[in-house]
Amino acid sequence: MSSIEVSKVSWPQERKAFIEFPWRIYKDDPAWVPPLIIERQAFLDRKKHPFYQHGEAELFLARRNGDIVGRIMASDDPRYNERHQTNVGCFGLFECIDDHDVAAALFQAAEDWLRARGRSEVMGPIDYSTNYVCALLIDGFQYPPTILTSHNPPYYAALIEGCGFVKAKDWYAWWFSEFPAAAERLRKIASARAGKFGVTIRQVNLKKIEEESQRIRTIYNQAWQENWGFVPFTEAEMEHMGKEMKPLINPKGMLIAEIGDEPVGFVIGVPDINVAIKHVNGRLFRFGLPIGLIKLLYYRLKTRTGRLIALGVVEKYRRSGIAEMLVLGLMDASFQRGFTGELSMTLEDNVMVNRFIEAMGAARYKTFRIYQRPIDAREASRPNLT
Numbered sequence: 001m002s003s004i005e006v007s008k009v010s011w012p013q014e015r016k017a018f019i020e021f022p023w024r025i026y027k028d029d030p031a032w033v034p035p036l037i038i039e040r041q042a043f044l045d046r047k048k049h050p051f052y053q054h055g056e057a058e059l060f061l062a063r064r065n066g067d068i069v070g071r072i073m074a075s076d077d078p079r080y081n082e083r084h085q086t087n088v089g090c091f092g093l094f095e096c097i098d099d100h101d102v103a104a105a106l107f108q109a110a111e112d113w114l115r116a117r118g119r120s121e122v123m124g125p126i127d128y129s130t131n132y133v134c135a136l137l138i139d140g141f142q143y144p145p146t147i148l149t150s151h152n153p154p155y156y157a158a159l160i161e162g163c164g165f166v167k168a169k170d171w172y173a174w175w176f177s178e179f180p181a182a183a184e185r186l187r188k189i190a191s192a193r194a195g196k197f198g199v200t201i202r203q204v205n206l207k208k209i210e211e212e213s214q215r216i217r218t219i220y221n222q223a224w225q226e227n228w229g230f231v232p233f234t235e236a237e238m239e240h241m242g243k244e245m246k247p248l249i250n251p252k253g254m255l256i257a258e259i260g261d262e263p264v265g266f267v268i269g270v271p272d273i274n275v276a277i278k279h280v281n282g283r284l285f286r287f288g289l290p291i292g293l294i295k296l297l298y299y300r301l302k303t304r305t306g307r308l309i310a311l312g313v314v315e316k317y318r319r320s321g322i323a324e325m326l327v328l329g330l331m332d333a334s335f336q337r338g339f340t341g342e343l344s345m346t347l348e349d350n351v352m353v354n355r356f357i358e359a360m361g362a363a364r365y366k367t368f369r370i371y372q373r374p375i376d377a378r379e380a381s382r383p384n385l386t
Contacts, residue, residue, distance in 0.1 A: 002065050004102055006109040009059035015044065018059055021071050022095050023282075025153065031144045032151055033274045034282040043127075050236035051128045054079055056117075059093070060109045062102050070096035070103065074110035075128050076117050080231045088372075089114035091124035092134070095152075096159060103159040111375050123168055123372035125150065130229040131237065135171050135345065136160065140366030146272045146307040146342045147248075149173065150368065157369070165371035169228055173344035173366035174357050176331070186359065187328050193321030200258050201329055203251035213242030215256060215263045216312075223265075223312035228347060229370070248273055252333035253306070257313070257322045265313035267326040269334065272307050272341060276300040306334060306341035327360065 009018050019040045026032035044059070046052040055077040062070035073093040081087055091110045096103050107122075114122055126134040137145075137152050145151035204212045217238040224230045233241075248270040257265035276299035284292040308330060313323045334341065343362055346353050358364075 004062055004064050004069070004105045006060050006062045006105050009061060014061060015041075015059070017068055018061055018071050018093075019044070020282075021061075021068055024068075025095050025097070029151075029153065031142060033144055033278045034280070036277060036280065036284065037282045038284060050234060050240045051075075051077075051132075053236055054234065055128065057128065058113050060106060060113075062096070062106050062109075064102070069099065070094075070106050072096075072106040072110050073127070074113045074122075075126070076114060076119065077129050077231060079234075080129060083231070086121070087119055088121040088123055089117065089119040089375075090126040090128070091122055092127035094125050094156070094160075096156070098153075098155045098159070100159060100162050104163050107163050115375050119375060121372060121374050123370055126370065129231040131231055131233055134229075135368035135370050138170075138367050138369045140173070143366060144278065145274060146173075146305070146344070147270060147274050148307070148309065149342075149344060160371050163373075165373045168370045168372040170348040171345035171368040171370070172348060172354065172364050173342055173368070174346070174362035175340070175342055175365045176334075176360070176362050177340050178335070178361065186324055190321035190324035190328065193319070194257075194325050197317065197320050197322075198259055199264070199317075199320065199322055199325070201255050201325055202258070204249065204254040204256060206246065206249060206251060209242050209246050209249075210239060212254075212256070213238045216266045216268070219256075219263050219266050219314060220310065220312050222314045226315075227350075245270065250333075253330060255326050255329050257326055259317070264317050265322040265326055266310070267308065267312075267330050268310045269306050269308045269330045269341070271300070271303045271339075272305045273300060273303070275303045275305060304338050304340070306339050308341065308343040323356070331360075 009015050019037055023034065043049060051057070055075060057073055057075035060072050060074070061068055071093060072091055075090045075092060077090070091107065094106070096106060111122055125136050133148055133150050135150060136156055137150055138157050141154050214235065217233045217235070221232045225232070250271075253269040255267050256263055276296050279295045279299050280292040284290060284296065286292060308327070311323060311326060343357060344366070345368060346357065
């Protein structure tokens with residue numbers, strides 16, 4: 001049997017191959033949405049991406065007889081371990097042919113890199129942290145991924161579990177197809193509760209997107225701090241994300257709840273740009289012409305699906321009707337414009353939130369999973385790692 005070689009990505013041509021490898025895996029998958037290559041390049045740029053201000057990552061390619069057959073990223077976020085008092089690193093950007101030996105070699109390379117940094121456990125798929133794309137799709141493969149969510153072949157779960165990983169946590173995605181009658185009944189109750197606290201809900205001010213992003217960061221870091229896998233957004237990360245998301249934001253889809261001058265809640269919903277990106281096949285320019293860009297702008301205008309990306313209310317006001325009013329406000333704006341869409345991702349054990357979403361008329365249609373396994377304590381050795 002031919003040997004498998006795993007090597008670090010060191011040169012620009014290797015980084016290019018790393019980015020373009022998924023086209024081989026998904027060539028026959030009608031649900032896959034090819035990412036924009038320019039966006040992937042920016043995501044992996046350690047000089048520009050804010051994750052590298054506090055964390056570190058390494059990319060690896062697997063080859064058999066010189067042919068690329070898999071890829072993986074290993075990442076280490078000291079802030080996560082400091083907050084959770086853990087000693088864990090992550091794997092992400094995992095893509096692999098349906099071959100146990102290739103998968104095992106990739107995980108071994110990631111594990112060796114993390115062990116050398118003193119880590120004793122690995123979990124994933126997580127691209128840097130849970131603030132970015134994370135988790136393996138294990139149910140709902142027939143549906144295309146929405147913006148900033150993952151998609152993968154069904155056989156990935158068997159590969160990962162066959163390499164000794166076990167479930168750490170499941171996440172759910174929900175689909176809204178119509179404005180339910182139950183929501184109107186809920187509106188009266190939520191409005192009465194919120195009124196007692198003097199809550200006001202307003203649209204985001206796009207002219208002050210940097211300031212608004214930091215308000216949302218403050219709420220997010222308070223509201224999510226007890227959630228499994230939580231990592232606080234740094235100022236640089238939130239500023240970076242705000243700039244990336246600004247072209248997609250409609251003020252009606254980004255609402256902030258305030259009591260006096262205190263921001264206490266937010267909701268963010270954006271058009272599912274993946275619907276348009278799917279027609280571009282990764283490239284905005286071909287033959288020096290903006291062919292992909294023109295397609296992207298054309299199909300974006302036709303997009304009528306969206307994703308509710310994030311919802312947060314500080315713990316003090318969890319039962320004040322604020323979350324309900326924020327979601328109802330977003331739903332009003334969305335359905336009036338003819339949108340349907342996804343709310344994701346929610347933790348499997350967040351019973352209160354999941355019940356609320358079901359009461360709002362959504363149906364759970366996808367499940368995602370994060371895996372974990374211990375890193376054995378042997379001295380790192382890389383017989384096949386170059």
